[in-house]
Amino acid sequence: LESNFIMEAKAHIQLFHQYFFNLPPDNDYIKWTVGKAMYMADGTALKQKQALDENGFYSDIISSSAVCTIICDSIQFDEHTRRFNYFGTQIIKRRTRDLKRSMLTTGSVENVPRTQNNPHGLMITNWRTLENKDLDY
Incomplete structure (x- = not known):
């Protein structure tokens, strides 16, 4: 059961990042996909979404017809503390x-009731970005 939990936790973390960072230049789709991510994390994700919105990140995607994707490089997950580090590569095509960026986020995972919007029954908490820096292409 523990190995299944680790797999489910990593799947939840990866799916959350896909919803949060895979963004086409479509405002309705961005609202839908980021909204899906909000069911999977606590208010720390909402704060990051609001900061991106205030900095014009989403409107810049739309106005420049950019396409953002994230590729999961690896996820380190400590089954005892339930803390994780997500390592990814973000590509923003304009x-x-x-633009290619390395991304490192961290957080924890807690159990919550399973729902249609959160089928893994997990909640990402204390989520924050530790690194988001440009790479040479």
């Missing part, structure tokens, strides 16, 4: 140029 008409003028592509």
